[in-house]
């Protein structure tokens with residue numbers, strides 16, 4: 001049987017960032033993921049034929065806050081991200097608008113847009129330089145056995161004994177299930193469609209979001225000045241996924257009110273279920289959940305990875321402090337400190353997303369009027385604008 005100090009189940013962005021944060025801790029860390037090792041895609045220039053775009057960019061993109069970006073750069077070197085400097089939130093059914101830019105906040109940028117697969121590869125390459133972190137790809141967790149001071153984990157390939165088991169295995173977490181940790185779940189009858197589009201006008205490093213009758217539409221600026229990543233959270237996902245490239249490009253052009261001119265082309269689409277869920281507890285003795293395994297947030301304000309990275313940072317700090325004090329890393333005192341520091345933040349973000357998701361999807365004219373007025377009031381109120389801006393940028 002193999003032995004490790006920390007066993008991380010899940011090598012997504014959050015699990016990898018957490019493993020990277022422990023690379024100089026002296027602890028032996030093992031990461032297991034049921035997926036294959038992410039592969040570098042060659043950087044081929046974009047091509048377009050009629051409405052069909054071949055951007056060579058994977059459509060899973062995340063907008064990261066400055067603090068998430070700083071954390072990642074503290075645990076890894078030479079990470080690639082596109083800074084964005086302005087944010088606009090528009091009500092596509094009216095005249096409501098809220099906007100702010102980095103300059104107004106005396107910042108150089110509001111955050112960074114990252115390609116999830118590229119970031120994973122860069123984190124893995126960073127971690128590979130250390131001698132205390134090990135990976136098992138194409139390996140799935142099957143069973144847990146609780147010991148006095150740790151867990152024995154059976155996978156489809158091996159058996160590993162660990163002092164601390166970290167569930168970073170996403171919204172369908174098997175660790176959470178096997179440990180019988182209860183969770184609450186809300187569904188929205190919506191799915192998120194993601195794709196890369198080419199626009200006539202340059203994005204100007206602005207992240208834009210429209211609340212429309214067909215759902216919430218985000219345009220995130222990529223490193224190419226005429227490419228954006230789109231996320232459309234909609235209940236019309238079946239109909240829209242069946243549309244051809246020209247029809248969907250025209251739909252996006254309408255929903256974005258032509259702000260970026262014509263949509264010249266669209267790359268392949270992926271669709272993701274949308275829900276919010278929250279684990280009642282994130283910790284047990286010798287076991288802890290981080291990222292989407294602990295809480296899954298509606299993607300409309302792009303906060304899921306940001307909150308997950310804040311979990312990784314806090315857990316890593318709590319573990320390193322425990323090591324310095326000679327306290328066992330799996331003891332409840334250490335893990336409860338992590339839970340009490342992270343739970344209020346993720347719960348309040350989930351509550352805010354609930355209000356946004358329900359309020360902005362309503363076609364009731366009274367609610368439409370209220371949200372138009374609301375966006376304009378926030379725009380003109382120094383205090384509320386500061387609160388919203390802080391939420392959006394400095395988590």
Ligand SMILES: Cc1cc2nc3c(=O)[nH]c(=O)nc-3n(C[C@H](O)[C@H](O)[C@H](O)COP(=O)(O)OP(=O)(O)OC[C@H]3O[C@@H](n4cnc5c(N)ncnc54)[C@H](O)[C@@H]3O)c2cc1C
Nearest residue numbers: 010012014034062063141169170192291292302304305306
């Ligand atoms: C459409 C959309 C857009 C989004 N946009 C943003 C954004 O702009 N900004 C933002 O901050 N967030 C965004 N999010 C949320 C963000 O993508 C997630 O919060 C984040 O990716 C969660 O990372 P994670 O590492 O916790 O989980 P995941 O990315 O789900 O990774 C879990 C890993 O665990 C592995 N795994 C699962 N089960 C097992 C098992 N049984 N055994 C072994 N391995 C297993 C999986 O293979 C996977 O690699 C968006 C989400 C969606 C759906």
